[in-house]
Amino acid sequence: MMEGRTDRDPVTGTETTGHDWDGIQELNTPLPRWWLWTFYLTIVWGIGYCIAYPAWPLIDRATAGLLGYSTRAEVEAQIAKVDARNAEVAARLASADLATLERDDPAYHYGVAGGAAVFRAHCSQCHGAGAAGALGYPNLLDDDWLWGGTLDAIAATVRHGIRNDTDDDARWSEMPAYGEFLEVEQIAAATEFVLQLSGQAHDAQLAASGAVVFADECASCHMESGTGDRENGAPDLTDAIWLYGGSRESIIESITNSRFGVMPAWGPRLDEVEIKAVTLYVHQLGGGE
């Protein structure tokens, strides 16, 4: 180091910090003073923020902050704002007759969009997010309906449910388990007849005797033609749609032990607007009548 003017790098003339490691000096390029003040300002801001807003974690919550702000309250306020904005169209939907509601009515769009949300929250667990159902849970996209596919029929199903014991108006029917009073041969014959009804490969001879069994035991609900009866939720056996599968084994299983699909009543859980909305949504999925 030079005498007199210590702490200057001889090559660049820049001041050094005086730190020296094995002859390597640290040059001092000062930060601007305002940068330092900005840094202090952020500290002051940070302290103020901790006082004003929720900040310090406690055992089961954080300090509330003087402003009483919470993200939860903010979301609630936003939801309330949206609800207030939709109040008019929601009231319109609540009082509307679904059958005569025009497709370009704002209440219709509100219903379909809101119904999609209701469906995902309450219905998709059984019927699937895409409403395609599953084995034992009806596909709501097709053109086949057990209890009817009109808006009123869908709304009644949603409101009261099926075969539940909580709603007196629930849709009800109960197929006997024929395994208890038909011979295995009779069930096999009836099965061949059902396969014949739906145009599948079958044993014609057995089917002929199965027709007798069918006329005696099944036709009261499934009708002579096998096209079913929506009053009783009896499936159409002549079409290509099978709730429990249309294979020989599955049909034998259905006849022997019967089926008993249950849907809860949504009337107590959803409000009028939600029921109408989800009805509109289901109706426009591709199979509405």
Added chain:
Amino acid sequence: MSDSEPTALYAAREPIFPRRVSGLFRTLKWWIMGVTLGIYYLTPWIRWDRGPNLPDQGVLIDLAGRRFYFFWIEIWPHELYFVAGLLIMAGVGLFLFTSALGRVWCGYACPQTVWTDLFLLVERWIEGDRNARMRLWKSGWTPRKIRLSLAKWALWMLISVATGGAWVFYYADAPTLLRDLITLDAAPVAYFTIMILTGTTFVLGGFMREQICIYMCPWPRIQAAMMDEETLTVAYRDWRGEPRGKGTKRRALAERAAASAQAAGPRIGGRSPRIPMPGIDPAVGMPEPARDEPGDCIDCNACVNVCPVGIDIRDGQQLACITCALCIDACDDVMARIGKPRGLIDYVAFSDEKRERAGQSSLSVWRHVLRPRTVAYTTLWSLIGLALLYALFARPEIDITVAPVRNPQFVVLSDGSIRNAYDVRLRNKHGEDRPFRIQVAGDAALRLDIEGIDATQVPVPADDMAHQRVYVIASANTDPALADATSIRFWVEDVISGERAYQDSVFNGRTEQ
């Protein structure tokens, strides 16, 4: 270690009082300032008739309506690639200019430079030129200083409000918004935006100035990587100017030079000590003229006094220099007065330094600007521009996008036929409602069904998008019903104009699950 005074780790801002200057580059900068600020402040007020259903503002970023209007061009959100393309062109353009002319963006066009220039103009108008401002700075808070400062800040604030105000006019109908702003009916976000931009303009243009460029902006750090030795940039011809001096010092130098020239005859020798730089072989060296005669620089400090970032360009290229070229004007003026050729400070390329030191003349500007690198940048820039132009003029006024419904992939209907569903979006860019006809092609066995509509026509509102679920059905046991997948094509036709557009998709047949 050292026992000297503790070193200061923080430096106060040195106030800078740039002197007024006139000349070629100053005139150019005035023009650029006028044109760019004019474009910025006035553009939202240009009207452009688009018919009854569309806004009549020439340039409008309609965020709520998801539209960008630029005179006859209308950009929808799905066409954001135009914006991306323009940003890429801006980037490549910056490469081009930096590679050819150094930090020319910083010196002439950067908003920080332009607004600082404007604020300096106001400052000079109210407080006087450099010397007057320096006196005022050193004086106490006299009534005169208070009066001048308040007047200056008021004018700055006026410019700042106009700057922040002009910004929001790009996002809404300008005359309506102006009326709403005055009657306090405008949206809070408008006032908020104006307040923030007013604040930043006031502080950045009035007080931060060169601190932004030196400490905050990343661009000066990046730009060095784009420059090469052919890049023209503002530089001091130290081989011509040194040794600098004036008055008695200059006379003494001249006498000594004459004496030594007599004694030693013509010679070439070393001159100012040079700091070794990476990439430059010191052994090659640069031939230098005799050093003992005085250089052209009379050390008048004109270049320093006009500098808006407060540096001495004679120290060489440095990070703080924004290459505004005002020192060129200042020095040219002095050279003219002392009867020397202009260009002691000038746009010089590094390669020219070698030539000039060797006594050769430097290359022409065009030889520096037109070289493989800049031509490559220009070509790239033009190709992107042409592609964007092609896309702009080739795009149809109607548009269809098809999203197949994947959950489920197909539905079996009661007669055994297979149905696929598609979410179709139909865009009508006309300024009036249009009926669109949808058709499907790909297999004769496929038929189309539109949810909720008996016909094959869908009405699409003016300048809007219609969202429509569409079904494609294949009867049982037909080819598409049995095949895994069948390629299909959706056609949409504007029933009135006959314009057509299509999108390809896939029909999924019945697969065993």
